[in-house]
Amino acid sequence: MADPIEDQTFHNEDWYAEELFDRAYTRCRFLDVDLTEAVSRGSVFTDCVFGNVRLNASRHTDSAFLRCSFTRCNLFEAEFAGCKLTGSTFTDCALRPLTVTGGDWSFVTLTGADLRGVTLRGVRMREVDLSGADCAGATLADLDLSGAHLGKATLTGCDLRGSDLTALDPTGVALAGARINPEQAIVVAQALGFEVVP
Template identity: 30%
Template sequence: MARTGNGGTGGNGANGGPAGGARLRPARRPELRLPALEPYDGAELEPDGDYDGLEFRDVDVAGQDGGGARFMDCALTGCGLDGTRLHRARFLDTRLTAPRGVGTDLAESTLRDVEVVDARLGGVQLHGAVLERVVVRGGKIDYLNLRRARLKDVVFEGCVLVEPDFGGAELTRVEFVDCALRGADLTAATLRDVDLRGAAPLEIARGVDRLSGAVISTGQLLDLAPVLAAEAGIRVEG
């Protein structure tokens, strides 16, 4: 099971970000304590299946349908997820280590008290999903679709995100730590207590006007100056 550390305190301003002089509220991280796990028997995933206290090790579930399934107190290690359908699945108190695959469908799923470590994923569909107390550590994820998702107490740490789509998403207490954020789309997103200072590079392709509620560094501000000027209609001439 997961234990959660307490975050810091601090009021919010009217725009959803930290109030003047208030401390940014950090994300609360999951602290997983998995029980002794039973090895998974290798059977094909079942829609609405119930998986409790299992270890999926080097299991290839490419193309299988686990829509609506529940994974609780599980460890998935080295699993192949190419085209796996996990629509509306629930991952609770679970660790995914070195998952790999393209086109994994996790739309409208729930991830709560979850660690994702050293992922190698592309085109993951997480639109409409709910992520709460989640750490994504290491690895690379291309074209991560988080449109209209709700992220609360989420940390992206030491990973590379290429063209992630946060369009219309709600981000509350989200941190980017030693993380590369390339070509992010923040169109219509809502940010509250979002710490972007550890993102290097920080590249916002669209939605730079939605950065209210986030904290960036002075260096990042200078890097974003051309995009911010263009958004504000400012003409800059040397």
């Protein structure tokens, strides 16, 4: 890992297809930076601010974005594999289509986000805030959603198979056509007050 870059501001810079390997940034600000098709691997961003950053078609593997804030960023066709985004916040970001495989997105704030059709598989998302998020048609499979905030979320047509739904209040979300497995059906029935018996 390279020595950390701290407290710097990068403004209106062209980092198109930049290779961000084993870099470390702490409390840095990225404003109007073009990271289209950039690739990160093993890099760590801590307490950084991303404002109006273009992350279109970027690829991130085993990188960390810890307690970062993303505002009006474009993540069209971005991919995250095995990344840690604990405590990060997304506000007014374009997140479709987004693909996330593995990693830890616990305590991430995605309030009101447009996540229609995104794909998230095998991600730890404990206490994630998806309040009011539109996840219609999304794949949210094999996720750890324990303690998640899902109030007023739209989960219509979602593939929720294998995900922890213990935090789900079926009366507070839109669920029509969502797909779950038999074990999850028991959890949902119990949340509705049913006593499941053989």
